[in-house]
Amino acid sequence: MNEAQQPFRLLIENASKTYGAIKALSDVRFELRAGEVMALLGENGAGKSTIVKIISGLVRPDSGASIAIDGAPADISSNSLSQAAGIAVVQQEYSTVGTMTIAENLVLGQAHAPFWWGKRRLRENAETLLARVGLEDLDPDTAVEELSVAEMQLLEIARVLARDAKIVIFDEPTAALSDAEIARVLDVVKTLAAEGRSVIYVTHRLGEVFEIADRVTVFRNGRSAEPEDIDSLDVDQVIALMIGRQLGHMYPERSAGIGDPVLEVEGLRAPGLRDDVDLTVRRGEIVGLTGQLGSGTQAIMEALAGMQPRLGGEVRLQGRLVDLRNRTRGIEQGIAYCSADRKRNGIFGGISITRNLSSPWLPATARLGVVSTRRESERAHTYAEQFAIDIRRMQSSVGTLSGGNQQKVALGKWLGIEPEVLLVEEPTRGVDVGARAEIYRQLRELSDAGVAIIVSSSDTNEIFGLCDTIATYYKGRQTNLRPWTEWTEPDLVREVMHRKETVGE
Numbered sequence: 001m002n003e004a005q006q007p008f009r010l011l012i013e014n015a016s017k018t019y020g021a022i023k024a025l026s027d028v029r030f031e032l033r034a035g036e037v038m039a040l041l042g043e044n045g046a047g048k049s050t051i052v053k054i055i056s057g058l059v060r061p062d063s064g065a066s067i068a069i070d071g072a073p074a075d076i077s078s079n080s081l082s083q084a085a086g087i088a089v090v091q092q093e094y095s096t097v098g099t100m101t102i103a104e105n106l107v108l109g110q111a112h113a114p115f116w117w118g119k120r121r122l123r124e125n126a127e128t129l130l131a132r133v134g135l136e137d138l139d140p141d142t143a144v145e146e147l148s149v150a151e152m153q154l155l156e157i158a159r160v161l162a163r164d165a166k167i168v169i170f171d172e173p174t175a176a177l178s179d180a181e182i183a184r185v186l187d188v189v190k191t192l193a194a195e196g197r198s199v200i201y202v203t204h205r206l207g208e209v210f211e212i213a214d215r216v217t218v219f220r221n222g223r224s225a226e227p228e229d230i231d232s233l234d235v236d237q238v239i240a241l242m243i244g245r246q247l248g249h250m251y252p253e254r255s256a257g258i259g260d261p262v263l264e265v266e267g268l269r270a271p272g273l274r275d276d277v278d279l280t281v282r283r284g285e286i287v288g289l290t291g292q293l294g295s296g297t298q299a300i301m302e303a304l305a306g307m308q309p310r311l312g313g314e315v316r317l318q319g320r321l322v323d324l325r326n327r328t329r330g331i332e333q334g335i336a337y338c339s340a341d342r343k344r345n346g347i348f349g350g351i352s353i354t355r356n357l358s359s360p361w362l363p364a365t366a367r368l369g370v371v372s373t374r375r376e377s378e379r380a381h382t383y384a385e386q387f388a389i390d391i392r393r394m395q396s397s398v399g400t401l402s403g404g405n406q407q408k409v410a411l412g413k414w415l416g417i418e419p420e421v422l423l424v425e426e427p428t429r430g431v432d433v434g435a436r437a438e439i440y441r442q443l444r445e446l447s448d449a450g451v452a453i454i455v456s457s458s459d460t461n462e463i464f465g466l467c468d469t470i471a472t473y474y475k476g477r478q479t480n481l482r483p484w485t486e487w488t489e490p491d492l493v494r495e496v497m498h499r500k501e502t503v504g505e
Contacts, residue, residue, distance in 0.1 A: 007071025009034040009198040010055070010167055015065040017050050024050040025061070028224045030217060032167065034070075037189060037199040038227065039209040042219035042242055043435065045390075048202055049402050051219070052169055055200070056089045057082030069167075088165035090157050090173050098145030102126055105144055106159055129158040134184040148298065149341045150177050150458075157188060168192055169200045172403060172429075174208065178292040178458035179496060186212050204404075204431060205459075206235050218242055250437050251465040252444040254484075258468065259283030262318060263421055263452035265304070269312035272299030274476035276313060281421075281452035286443060288467030288484075289456040290496055295473035297456040298340070301423050304454070305337035306330030317420050317452075331360065333421075336414035340425035340456075346410035349399030353389065354380040356398050356409050361416035379416060387412040388438050404431040411439065421452045428462060440466055460496055464489045472496055 010032040017025040025047045032038050042048045053059035057079040067074050069085055076082040096105045103126035107117070117125075126140035133154040144152065153173060160168060170189065174182040189199055189212050201213060209216065210230060217227045218241040225241060261282050268277040273296050281287050289297040302308040304315065306324040315322050322333045330337065339345035348356055357380040358365065365375040377394070384391050387408040393401075398409055407429060414422065427443065428436045443466070447453045457463050463470055464487060471481040472495045480495060 006034070008032060008068070009070060011066075011068045012051070012054070013066045015051065015054060015061045015067075017054070017059065017061050023222050025054075026222045028219075028222070030224055031227060032198050032200060033214075034166075034198055035193055035196045036214040037193050037201055037212050039213035039216045039230070040200055040202045040219070041204075041206075041209070041216060041238065043404075045402055045405065046219040046242070047222040047224070048219050049171075050222075051224075052089070052171055052200070052202060055082065055087060055167075055169060057087075083163070083165075086164070086166040087169070088160045088163045088167070089169040089171060090160050091171055096144045096152060096155060096159075099143060101141050101143055102130070102138060102147075102155060103140035105155065106140075106162060108159075125162075129162055130155075132161055133158045133188065134181065148294075150181055153177060154181060154184070157185060161188070165197065167198045167200070169202070171202045172204070173201075174203065174205060178295075179460065179493065180292050181458075182208070204428070204436070206238055207461075209238070210235070250440065252441050254444075254468055255284035255448055258285045259450075262450065263454075264316040264319075265313065266316075267313035268300065268303060268310065268315070270299050270303035270308055270310055272296055272308075272476055273303075275478065277478060279454070279471065279481075281454060283450050283452075284448055285468045286447050286453045286455060286466060288463040288470045289454060289473065290458065290460060290463045290470065290492070291473035291479075292458070292496060294475060296476040296478075297473050298425065299476070300473075301337070301425055301454065301456050304330075304421070305335060305423055307337065331417065334417065334419050335421040336360075336417060336419035336423065338410050338414070338422075338424045338427070340429060342406055342410045342429075347398045347406055349406075350397055352395045353384065353398055353401075353409055354394045357383050357413045358416065360413055364416070383412045383415045386415065386442060388435065403429075404435050407431050408435065408439070411442070419451055421454075422446060423454050423456075425456045426459075427455055427457065428459070460492050461489065464492050 008031045012030040015025055015028040028051060030051060040048055050059060054061050055076065057076045060077050067076060074085050076085050076087065103122040106126050106129055107122065123140045130136055130138055135151060135154050147155065157173060173185050177185065186208060189201065193199055203209060213230045215227045215229055216233065216238065218225045220242065259282055261280050263281040265277060265279040277300055279287060289300060291297050303310045306327040306329055310324055315324060317333065323329050348359065354377055358376045362371060362376065365372045380394065381391055384394065389405060389408050389412065398406055427439055431439060443453055455467060464484065467484055469483055470487055470492065472479045
């Protein structure tokens with residue numbers, strides 16, 4: 001039987017899903033062959049998250065949908081039924097239990113791990129799985145809450161590898177990873193496909209799509225296009241399919257002139273740094289920090305935000321010495337901080353967009369201790385519009401939004417404190433190509449208005465395209481700092497990925 005005659009590994013037809021007045025999906029058709037990597041693409045709100053939730057059994061489609069696996073009707077109307085049908089998901093948001101160890105998390109919900117497994121067997125199982133995702137240096141007895149964002153993402157992938165799944169969904173698996181970790185993930189995807197498993201790969205990073213995908217299915221406005229062979233497309237064609245138009249310039253023009261210093265960091269010492277750090281951000285300038293996992297960029301951002309103790313050095317704003325002993329003091333000094341982990345440190349998933357946007361400046365709307373909901377709503381609408389957040393959904397819980405729209409809320413909420421400094425980790429993690437341009441534009445406008453902006457990102461293309469000055473880090477040390485005009489993108493990638501070859505341990 002040739003490929004055209006074989007039943008699809010997964011076939012979904014006439015799938016619709018409505019939430020009140022919002023039509024998330026309209027008569028969608030989605031197909032997946034055995035042993036292929038299907039890229040699932042689309043802007044935020046296009047319907048990707050909804051179809052993934054249907055396949056994983058978290059959401060039921062409206063009546064009329066049909067679902068078949070290997071040619072036979074399939075019931076995947078719950079998460080347990082989906083797993084029983086051989087479907088596993090590497091979630092964008094982590095499903096681990098922070099207070100449990102790595103070894104314990106790796107057997108949660110796994111049928112292969114009998115209740116009588118002892119600590120030694122758990123460790124052996126964990127060591128095998130961790131090695132497959134490049135985390136062999138981690139102690140399996142480490143509590144998950146002690147891991148970095150990148151380590152937790154790789155742990156999610158290791159958990160899925162423990163299952164004998166025939167359909168594996170990767171939902172933005174590399175959004176918080178550096179180039180080296182991304183290479184590990186892509187190798188895992190290729191291996192799964194070579195073993196005959198089918199992979200649905202959801203991402204906003206088109207370079208990865210062209211490296212690993214066999215075909216592409218694009219969603220737009222809740223509808224699905226016919227899948228196309230990746231060999232028949234180029235990047236511009238994929239973007240046009242996603243947004244229905246040519247994108248134009250992704251990154252805004254850089255400032256015509258760089259002004260006086262706004263933020264000056266001298267001799268900064270903090271946990272995770274092996275050398276002192278000196279940085280200056282001037283008016284009209286965006287400084288970019290980049291490096292692999294454990295490079296020290298996160299330590300710098302958290303120390304400047306007051307999230308972690310500063311062991312030494314001085315920080316000045318507009319020439320005045322600032323106190324960053326804790327996060328509260330940081331906010332009082334006008335320092336806004338957007339963490340790479342928006343779920344834990346960026347948003348309140350269970351409350352409305354309005355209340356999320358107002359959370360840093362809510363007291364400013366109060367009179368005699370009573371909040372004015374009118375003033376709160378008016379200001380929140382203003383900031384929502386700046387980040388192209390749908391104002392019709394202002395009372396919706398942020399947890400119901402797509403990852404990209406959650407990121408817009410995590411950024412937009414800081415506009416209300418009129419920050420002097422904006423620290424942004426992974427600014428477009430989980431954000432589609434259209435919305436990325438909006439975020440970059442807003443960051444540039446804030447910089448031009450005098451806000452000191454530092455961006456930390458593992459996406460070297462983003463750092464090169466957005467930032468005026470670029471600093472690279474390796475294992476807690478700054479390895480280079482120079483204007484973007486003195487870099488080429490290949491040089492930057494080599495600096496980040498191959499620093500180990502040229503810097504002593």
